[in-house]
Amino acid sequence: MTDPAGRQNEAQRIRQIVARLARAQPASRKVRRDPLDELILTILSQSTSDANCYRGWEALRAKYPDWEAALAAPPGEVEETIRPAGLSKQKSATILGVLSRLRNEQGSPTLDQIQTLDDSEAVEYLTGFKGVGVKTAACVLCFALGRDVIPVDTHVHRIALRLGLVPENASAVRTHEILNEIVPPELRYELHVLLIGHGRSVCTARKPRCGECDLADCCPKVGIHTGGR
Known part of the structure; x- marks a missing residue:
């Protein structure tokens, strides 16, 4: 369990990630379905x-x-x-x-x-x-249902690993658990959408375009040197 100070630092880092990615991507409207x-x-x-x-x-x-x-x-x-x-x-x-x-x-x-x-x-x-x-x-x-949860698809999982938001060996299920603990509830939907867009256009599974990444200066690039995830 992350200590309060550590959790506050994680939340601040996530807010910065969201703010940077949001500048490069159009706003997404939350759609409610049956x-x-x-x-x-x-x-x-x-x-x-x-x-x-x-x-x-x-x-x-x-x-x-x-x-x-x-x-x-x-x-x-x-x-x-x-x-x-x-x-x-x-x-x-x-x-x-x-x-x-x-x-x-x-x-x-x-x-x-x-x-x-x-x-x-x-x-x-x-x-x-x-x-x-x-x-x-x-x-x-x-x-x-409009709940404050962050679904973890292949893009969210890959980028969370590369950013070091979760341990390097974290499974998709474990990544879901960790992100839904450390990401402020009001940012979970937006972060999910932004990471998917970022994963499709910049932080791709193969040959990520790190030179064009808005997060390059704060990303430890976990796993990229071995071909990425």
Whole structure:
């Protein structure tokens, strides 16, 4: 556990990181979605590009007027519908598993019930679905419920490691735990969005553009000398 003085220093450093990155990136408006929509969209986003994810999402919503209709679809139809998002067999199984369990438990496919849960309870409930991990659950809390949590995707994880915000061997799950402890609540959404943008354009997995980085003078560049993460 970080001592109070150390935590204050960490918070100040994070505020500086946010301020610097915000100068280089346009402001992002927080979008609120239905919790179940957000969960399914995030499942589609796993291991694919944003463009392919949204192609799969738009095809899914165009095909089915509601989630009950998706559950009633012939075998293999949902898989074929979301093929543009990649890993369609795995993702369709996860989506249909979520919808089926919700209908059995709630009478219809809905996640409205998690709005009354606190953050830890909601994460525990969501990760109880096969194929739903901590990052996916955190996206639902952040983007659907408006909770002050920071989802840790591959960009956030990589940059947190390089900046030394977390130990060099920290897993994505451990990084989630640490960042949600040290990042001031009001900055978690903004930091998440800024790190994703920074990871895509500057602090890339391979050949990071350190010469163009707004954080270059305060970044220990952990792991970059070995090819980065």
